[in-house]
Amino acid sequence: MNNICKVILLAGNFPPVVGGISEHLGLIAQNFPVILSVIGMPTRDWQSFDSQQKFYIKRLPLPESWGTSASKYKYLALYYYQELRKEKNYDYILCGEAHHTLMLPAWWVHTQTGIPFGVFTYGAEMLRHQKQVTRFLFNPLLCAAQNVFPDSQRAGEISKDIGVTPDKIHVVNPNVNIERLNGNIAPDVIQKKFGLQGKKCILSMGRLVERKGQDMMIRALPEILNKIPNVHYIIAGRGSYEVQLRKLAKDLSVESHITFTGYVSDDDLGSYYALCDVFAMISREIPEKGDIEGFGIVYLEANLFGKPVVAGRSGGVSDAVLDGQTGLMVDPDNPLDVANAVTRLLLDPALARQLGEAGRARVLEEFSGQSAVQKLHNAMAQRLH
Numbered sequence: 001m002n003n004i005c006k007v008i009l010l011a012g013n014f015p016p017v018v019g020g021i022s023e024h025l026g027l028i029a030q031n032f033p034v035i036l037s038v039i040g041m042p043t044r045d046w047q048s049f050d051s052q053q054k055f056y057i058k059r060l061p062l063p064e065s066w067g068t069s070a071s072k073y074k075y076l077a078l079y080y081y082q083e084l085r086k087e088k089n090y091d092y093i094l095c096g097e098a099h100h101t102l103m104l105p106a107w108w109v110h111t112q113t114g115i116p117f118g119v120f121t122y123g124a125e126m127l128r129h130q131k132q133v134t135r136f137l138f139n140p141l142l143c144a145a146q147n148v149f150p151d152s153q154r155a156g157e158i159s160k161d162i163g164v165t166p167d168k169i170h171v172v173n174p175n176v177n178i179e180r181l182n183g184n185i186a187p188d189v190i191q192k193k194f195g196l197q198g199k200k201c202i203l204s205m206g207r208l209v210e211r212k213g214q215d216m217m218i219r220a221l222p223e224i225l226n227k228i229p230n231v232h233y234i235i236a237g238r239g240s241y242e243v244q245l246r247k248l249a250k251d252l253s254v255e256s257h258i259t260f261t262g263y264v265s266d267d268d269l270g271s272y273y274a275l276c277d278v279f280a281m282i283s284r285e286i287p288e289k290g291d292i293e294g295f296g297i298v299y300l301e302a303n304l305f306g307k308p309v310v311a312g313r314s315g316g317v318s319d320a321v322l323d324g325q326t327g328l329m330v331d332p333d334n335p336l337d338v339a340n341a342v343t344r345l346l347l348d349p350a351l352a353r354q355l356g357e358a359g360r361a362r363v364l365e366e367f368s369g370q371s372a373v374q375k376l377h378n379a380m381a382q383r384l385h
Helices: 020-031 046-051 064-068 077-086 100-113 124-130 135-144 153-162 187-194 214-227 242-251 266-275 297-304 335-347 349-366 371-382
Strands: 006-011 035-040 056-059 092-095 117-121 147-150 200-205 231-236 258-262 278-281 309-312 327-330
Touching (some): 035 077, 092 100, 100 117, 117 153, 135 153, 147 371, 200 214, 214 242, 242 258, 278 297, 327 335, 327 349, 335 349
Parallel strands (some): 200 231, 278 309
16 A cells, blocks of 8 residues: 555545535545545535644635535536646545546546546435436446445445446445544433433434335334333434424324434434434335435444344345344334334343344444555555556
C-alpha cells in the first residue's frame, strides 16, 4: 500500500449527515492510513465537524439545502468535477455511492489522466436505476470503474447482474462505530422517560420507511402479547412511514404497547440498545420500488451490546446477521414467523444470551477498527500496479 500517496473521496452523504452511508464513509475516512481528501456537500454543522478531523474536507460552494434536494443534487456533477480538477498529485478517486453525480466526474478525470476510480454500492440505488431511463448512463459508468465496493454479498450480486466483472468487485462490509455507541450509557433514564419499568422491550432503530418492516413487527405484536403480556415495542427513528405505522397500531389495538421515540441522538443510541431485550428490524425487499436493505449496521450495533436480533431474510442482511448464531432470520412477509422468533428469544433467556454474546464477539473481531479499510486498500493497490 506504500504506492498509494493520496486518495480523494467524492461524497454526497458524509458526516455530520445522519444515515448509514454517511456513517460507513465517515468511519473509513477516520481509519484511512494514507493521505485522504474529501470533497462533499455542505450540510448542517459541517464547519464544527470538519474542524475536528485529521483529514482535509472541501465542501462544495453551494447552499446547505442543495444536498437534501433531489431536484438540485442530480445536476451537481460539474461542481464535483471542478473541485476534483483543482486537486493535485492524487492517485485514486473513491465515489461514496453509485450516483452519476459522483461517478461522472470521476470517469471524466479517469479518461483524461488515467487515475483509477472506485465506487461504493449499497444495493437499493442500483435496483432503482434499473427501473428508470437513467440506467443507460448509470450502468456504463458503474462498469467503467476500476473497483466496485458493495457493502454486502447481495449488493455484489446486483453489481454483477448490471455487468460489472467479478474481478472488480470487493465486498466491504460497514464497520461499527464503537466510540460513538460507548458514551454515557443510561438505560434507566430511557426506561423512566417512557414508563417502561417491568416491561420486556423489543427495539427497532432506523428510518421509518416501508422497507425497514416496522409494520411487520406491529402485526406480530398481538400474537406475542398473547404469550408475553408485558411486552413493549420501542420504535426509534423518524420518517414518512410513521403515519401508516400509527394507524396500523390503532387498527390492531396495540398502540398502548408501542412507543414512538422520534429522533434519537448519538448520545442516547447506546442507552436504547442497552435497554432492549430483543432487537428486531424486519427488513424486506420492495421489488416494485427497487428498494432493498443493503446491509443493516443496526443489527451489529445491537449485537455489540450483547443483544440477540431478529431480522428479515432479505437483501444483504445475511452479511450482518448469522442465522442461529448471532440472531434469528425470519420471513419478512410473515407476521407469525416474526412473532414466533421474538417470543422464542423472550422466553428463552439462555438462548438470547448465547446469541447476543456471540454477536458481540463477532463485532469486536470482524467489524471494528481496520477491517473495512484493509479490504479497501488491498483492492485499490492492485489497480495501481
